[in-house]
Amino acid sequence: MPRPDAFLPCRQPPPTDRQSQSLKLASGRLEIQFLRQAGRWGHCVTVDAIPRWQSVEGDLARGAGGSPCTTADWPASPVLAEVDRVETNIGAALLAVGQIGRSHFSASVRPLETDRLLIEIACRIHRPPGWLGSVYRSLHTAGLSRTAADWLAITPGKLNRPTLPTTVTWAYELTVKGITASAPASCKPLSFQSR
Numbered sequence: 001m002p003r004p005d006a007f008l009p010c011r012q013p014p015p016t017d018r019q020s021q022s023l024k025l026a027s028g029r030l031e032i033q034f035l036r037q038a039g040r041w042g043h044c045v046t047v048d049a050i051p052r053w054q055s056v057e058g059d060l061a062r063g064a065g066g067s068p069c070t071t072a073d074w075p076a077s078p079v080l081a082e083v084d085r086v087e088t089n090i091g092a093a094l095l096a097v098g099q100i101g102r103s104h105f106s107a108s109v110r111p112l113e114t115d116r117l118l119i120e121i122a123c124r125i126h127r128p129p130g131w132l133g134s135v136y137r138s139l140h141t142a143g144l145s146r147t148a149a150d151w152l153a154i155t156p157g158k159l160n161r162p163t164l165p166t167t168v169t170w171a172y173e174l175t176v177k178g179i180t181a182s183a184p185a186s187c188k189p190l191s192f193q194s195r
Helices: none
Strands: 023-027 030-037 040-047 050-055 082-088 091-100 103-113 116-125 134-138 151-155 166-175 178-182 186-189
Touching: 023 082, 023 091, 023 103, 023 116, 030 091, 030 116, 030 166, 040 091, 151 166, 151 178, 178 186
Parallel strands: none
Antiparallel strands: 023 030, 030 040, 040 050, 050 134, 082 091, 091 103, 103 116, 116 166, 134 151, 151 186, 166 178
8 A cells, every 4th residue: 555645634734834825726516625745735626525535645656556656756646846826717727837857747727617627737758757647545435445446547648659858648527426537548446456
C-alpha cells in the first residue's frame, strides 16, 4: 500500500498566509478544494460537503501493482507548486503549475455545467516517463478495507515513442457520480499487491 505521507488531509487548519491557504471551486453540489502541504498542492473533491475523492501525492512504489510504479521522479499525481483562482470570460477557474526535475506541469480546473468540473493537465517531458497520470483514492469507504475500486488512475493516451522533448496532455471530469477520463485518456482502478 502507499505510504501514509502520500495523502493530504481533506480538512486543514485556517491559513496563516497566502501560500498555505486552501483554494476552492464549486459547481452545484460538487466542490474541489486545493490544500497546500509540504511545498505542494493536492486536492479533495466533495459532494454535498462530504469528502469523496482525494488526490494521491508522492510515490506509490511501495506496493502498487497492475500499473507502472511511481517514483520520486514520476509521482502519482502532477506536482503543483502554485495554484491561483482566476476569472475568465466563462467564469471562475483554478490554474496551477509545478515541476519535478526537468518535467513541468500545468493544470486547469473549470466548471462545465452544474455538478461537473473539468480538469486538464499538461506535462512537458524531456525523457520517457516511468509513470504519468493522476491518481485518486476514494474516501466513501473510510474505515473499510481498500479494494481496487477505491483507487483510480487517469493516464494519458499511448505515447508511442515521442520525439523529446514533448508535451503530454490528459483530461477528466469530476461529477457527483465519480471520475471519468476524456479521450484519449483512460481511467481505471489500481490494484495493490501484498508484500
